[in-house]
Amino acid sequence: MSILIKGGRVITAADDYIGDVYVEDERISLIGESLDIQAERTIDASGKYVLPGGVDPHTHLDMPFGGTVTIDDVESGQTSAAFGGTTTHVDFIIQPQGASFADALDEWRGKANGKQVIDMGYHMAVTDLKEGGTLEELATLPDQGITSYKLFMAYKGALMVDDETLFRTMQVAADTGALVMVHAENGDAIDVLVKEALAAGHTDPKYHALTRPPETEGEATNRAIQLARVAGSPLYVVHVSCAESVEPIQLAREKGWDVWGETCTQYFFIDYTFLERPNFEGGKYVYTPPPRDKANQDVLWNAVRTDKLSAISTDHCAFLWDGQKTIGRDDFSKIPNGGPGLETRLQMIHEFGVRGGRISLNRMVELLSTNPAKLFGLYPRKGTIAVGSDADIVVFDPDKRVTISASTHHSKSDYNLFEGTEVTGAPEVVLLRGNVLVEDGELVAQPGIGQFVARAKFGEELRPAATVA
Numbered sequence: 206m207s208i209l210i211k212g213g214r215v216i217t218a219a220d221d222y223i224g225d226v227y228v229e230d231e232r233i234s235l236i237g238e239s240l241d242i243q244a245e246r247t248i249d250a251s252g253k254y255v256l257p258g259g260v261d262p263h264t265h266l267d268m269p270f271g272g273t274v275t276i277d278d279v280e281s282g283q284t285s286a287a288f289g290g291t292t293t294h295v296d297f298i299i300q301p302q303g304a305s306f307a308d309a310l311d312e313w314r315g316k317a318n319g320k321q322v323i324d325m326g327y328h329m330a331v332t333d334l335k336e337g338g339t340l341e342e343l344a345t346l347p348d349q350g351i352t353s354y355k356l357f358m359a360y361k362g363a364l365m366v367d368d369e370t371l372f373r374t375m376q377v378a379a380d381t382g383a384l385v386m387v388h389a390e391n392g393d394a395i396d397v398l399v400k401e402a403l404a405a406g407h408t409d410p411k412y413h414a415l416t417r418p419p420e421t422e423g424e425a426t427n428r429a430i431q432l433a434r435v436a437g438s439p440l441y442v443v444h445v446s447c448a449e450s451v452e453p454i455q456l457a458r459e460k461g462w463d464v465w466g467e468t469c470t471q472y473f474f475i476d477y478t479f480l481e482r483p484n485f486e487g488g489k490y491v492y493t494p495p496p497r498d499k500a501n502q503d504v505l506w507n508a509v510r511t512d513k514l515s516a517i518s519t520d521h522c523a524f525l526w527d528g529q530k531t532i533g534r535d536d537f538s539k540i541p542n543g544g545p546g547l548e549t550r551l552q553m554i555h556e557f558g559v560r561g562g563r564i565s566l567n568r569m570v571e572l573l574s575t576n577p578a579k580l581f582g583l584y585p586r587k588g589t590i591a592v593g594s595d596a597d598i599v600v601f602d603p604d605k606r607v608t609i610s611a612s613t614h615h616s617k618s619d620y621n622l623f624e625g626t627e628v629t630g631a632p633e634v635v636l637l638r639g640n641v642l643v644e645d646g647e648l649v650a651q652p653g654i655g656q657f658v659a660r661a662k663f664g665e666e667l668r669p670a671a672t673v674a
């Protein structure tokens with residue numbers, strides 16, 4: 206199949222020009238001005254932006270968590286992503302306690318088989334190096350295209366690891382070319398604060414934030430940075446929410462250390478007061494780290510503008526409000542942590558980042574696509590519009606007005622974090638490797654079209670042959 210995307214404003218992290226993009230089979234084979242070439246299909250993109258498909262480096266689909274399982278499986282989560290202009294994501298395999306990494310990988314591949322709507326990779330979340338996987342087995346993952354290890358420094362009694370596990374994993378990463386990712390919060394201190402709050406009869410959702418103060422995020426971020434220095438591994442701090450965590454990342458980057466940070470869409474828009482909403486409405490905003498004081502929102506916009514933070518993910522970890530979040534109606538510590546977001550990242554960042562004058566269009570592409578692709582071994586197959594790259598392309602209508610709502614989104618969640626927000630700008634056509642995924646508000650392709658992508662090691666580039674179906 207060949208497709209000619211004609212006359213659009215092509216925007217990458219570096220470029221911004223009016224041009225034609227010619228797609229043959231799965232890849233972009235020609236870019237030029239007024240291309241004189243026949244194609245089986247022509248898409249008129251005049252007045253539209255032509256963007257590289259979004260790359261979301263942080264999602265949780267079909268994941269057991271907080272006594273339940275996320276409501277979006279691979280099919281519904283990836284469908285939601287496709288409508289939002291995201292064509293690749295990297296999801297977390299959570300190593301079950303006592304399980305080998307091979308078994309964990311098999312289990313997660315089983316969840317995806319036949320359901321994939323977009324392309325995907327996996328990070329391995331290490332939970333247990335004593336009874337389950339070994340360091341030797343962990344070291345084999347990068348050669349299988351799983352080139353990032355994730356460690357939770359919080360969620361005591363569930364996913365949290367001790368510093369020995371964190372540090373040993375960093376040592377393996379330094380040897381194998383993997384990137385270490387951390388959920389940076391001091392889980393021991395939080396556990397004490399949660400117990401104290403419950404003993405004092407504090408059960409409302411707002412105590413989720415009050416028992417996870419920003420200093421606990423700052424402390425863990427600092428600790429992870431220093432341990433990564435000792436181990437010699439690169440470090441990526443996920444879902445940075447506050448100045449206390451931005452500052453050590455900024456400092457490390459100024460020193461030239463291999464440290465990067467991401468924030469997530471929700472931290473720009475949702476503040477602590479949302480947790481105080483009555484009738485358990487606040488439960489919708491229980492995710493971790495928690496919504497912070499509003500002052501942090503400017504800190505985060507400044508951080509993504511100036512490359513203190515290098516990526517914006519969604520941390521999509523969707524639950525139903527009615528039936529899942531409500532598990533914790535009488536005890537904030539039992540509310541499953543997380544929220545939906547895969548579909549709204551591009552629209553929200555375009556509206557309030559670009560149209561709001563906070564970041565440029567190029568920087569938006571860099572934060573939502575190019576940098577995640579580079580950091581996680583997907584570039585230049587993903588994350589840009591260039592000859593030879595996968596034809597993962599979003600034709601984006603910058604004038605289309607949309608009201609974000611759970612009544613129209615494609616996640617199975619029964620609420621949207623940005624309900625009622627009006628934005629101007631929406632994906633019109635979404636291509637995955639030259640296949641039309643979304644058009645005229647419909648999912649055109651069948652589940653099964655998405656592929657697992659074996660990612661390159663940290664700092665290396667991904668060339669086309671590395672796909673595994």
Ligand code: URP
Nearest residue numbers: 388492493520522542543
């Ligand atoms: O609340 C959140 N973020 N849920 C997903 C798990 C995590 O910590 O990323």
Ligand code: ZN
Nearest residue numbers: 388444493494
């Ligand atoms: Zn986390």
Ligand code: ZN
Nearest residue numbers: 263265520522
């Ligand atoms: Zn997460």
